[in-house]
Amino acid sequence: MAEHTLSRTLAGFAAGTSYETLPAEVTESVRRRVIDVLGLCVAAHRLPTSAAVVEHVTDQGGRPQATVIGGGTRVPAPLAALANGVLAHSLDYDDTHLPSVLHPSASVVPAALAAAEAAGAGGRSTLHAIAVGLEVCVRLGMAGYDRAAGNSTFFEHGQHATSICGALGGAVSAGLLLGLDEDGIGHALGIAASMASGIIEANRTGGTVKRLHCGLAAQSAVTAAQLVGRGFTGPPTVLEGRFGFFEAFLHGAFDASAITEGLGDDWAVPGIFFKPYPANHFTHTAADAAMALRARGLDPARVERLVLGVPGPVIRTIGQPIEGKRTPETGYQAQFSGPYLVAAGLVGGGGGLGLGLDDFTDELARDPVRRALMAKVEVVEDERASAIFPEQFPAVLTAHDTDGGVWREEVLDNRGGSRRPLSEAELELKFRDNARGRLSEAGIALVLDRGRRLDEIDRIDDLLAPLGEFDPVAGGPRV
Structure with a gap:
């Protein structure tokens, strides 16, 4: 792979960090985001579109590599990522980064959890992979943020930056968990860029397709990493090249410094806003x-x-x-x-x-x-x-x-951001509200406990196991 390209820079950042090198505020932020996403996935089973996507991935068959959150169905890892990404984003209750207006966790966390299960990974490596994937996702989104206009160029073009950048951030997470080295992560970025998509007209005039976006991004992320493991490669200049990601999506108008400046030192992850209300x-x-x-x-x-x-x-x-x-x-x-x-x-x-x-x-x-x-x-x-x-x-x-x-x-300030943060107790209350009636009190307590101790879990399956206790059709705990 060519040196000094943007994808090489991001791949080097991903491969050059570890759980031990993450700042404490980053690891704490990721723990909270994982718990948040798990609660959203459980709550989203109330929607007809959730039943549809679970039925869809189950019908595809294949090796039972990873879990559809809520109900315990196991399917191939890319399909678990698809279902869980749809669930995570469907209630419009997932976190937001400003000013890029990205919802990073709804793509990156499902991709990482599916890859972690497929690889038999533990909590520390999963936490690290999610942190890096979120950072990559946000930095790509900020590269497309027009400071003069005060808006995202992705958005101006009718593109859903959440899923577009989420596919690439998720590919980095999945690549780390599936054992790719620096070159491999660069190739995963190169492949995922050809799989990134999403338009946001549904925000204006209706349709439920937006619920699919983060699922498709997570599925693309895991698929890209798996294909690299089987020998596929991507272009080294996939981001800044003449026919690359930023040319294709932003007509070449992007800020490379948003990707490179302070990378590895100044983390965006802790500043991502949690949502207190399930709405845009x-x-x-x-x-x-x-x-x-x-x-x-x-x-x-x-x-x-x-x-x-x-x-x-x-x-x-x-x-x-x-x-x-x-x-x-x-x-x-x-x-x-x-x-x-x-x-x-x-x-x-x-x-x-x-x-x-x-x-x-x-x-x-x-x-x-x-x-x-x-x-x-x-x-x-x-x-x-x-x-x-x-x-x-x-x-x-x-x-x-x-x-x-x-x-x-x-x-003037949004609740859930650094100026009006949600406390640990409020985030726990949000999870309990999302899981109540679907998980038992014992199951809720178990997920919260294991989520708080994510770095101590030997296999990510142990975190997800309590979430399989309810029947998604009946909508309550199994008896």
Whole structure:
């Protein structure tokens, strides 16, 4: 492989680190993200698309190398990665990196867990592989971030950077766990780049295809690493080359320094935001503002008009077409609706972290009380919010009541990031909420305990075994 290419740099970083060289804040962050993803996968079994993907991977046959999380089905490793990546991303409850607006863990963690099971790997090597894969994923996403425009160029092109960059980050993780050396990891990047994909039109106008994206990325990641092990190779200039990754996706406009600067010293992983609510991350501060107004005494029945001020670039995702955003037909569509999150914040909630999965059902999306509130919501650009975006996703909510009163609430920092972090107890509560009714209390405690001690586990199967105790069809613990 040629020297001094970007893929060689990333491969050298991956091969040159180890669990022992990881900063403590990185290992702690990865432990928490693994637990978070496991809870999301369990909770996602409530969705018809989850049943569909599990049925799909089971029908493919093949060697039982790795586990579909929740239910204990074992399938070939790439298919386990596919199913678990779909599960991890389907509730829109997975973590987010800013300002790249990537959801790194939903692709990288499923790819790493599947590869670890196939290889018989333990917790330390898995933790290390996930840390490196997340870092690679984020740095590739940041290479496509346009600082002048304050937005992702991937996003501007209609591309889902989460799955595109996740395929490459996951390939690095899988490659490490499957025993590839530095050259092999470079080849895995070279192959995965030809398998990366995802467009985000579903964010605007509907469809459940977005749920597939992280699964397809994780499947591609494991497949790429396996193919390198069987002799396939990739181009050394796959990233910066004339016909490479950045030319193909970004028309050659990328920032190489985002990949190389501080690599191995300055880790992005600890700064990835955890999600407190199961909805598109652009909507979270809208919900926070609405809940704050309710706590201050605003009566939803006396609301005459609501103005949601947000960064300009997010309006097309959570506010357009406005007629559709005011009348979501499904809980999934509601997750991408600014008006719905305002309504949910004013009349819903009650979950451990504020809003929970029970706030995003098909029935509540069509609830007359929420529909009436949504009809009163305008989504407009707020200049201050635009200036802060995408370091945060701010919201300014103004409510006009029937007595002529004006209520205003600003939320400039997202909950779950470094400025408003979720505590260890809150993340544990999120896992418990996601697993409750599907895992027994003993099973929940066992997963939490083993997740906290991930570096002590001899085989990653031991972490996943308690997650097989529930029947995904019945939706509760097996008896």
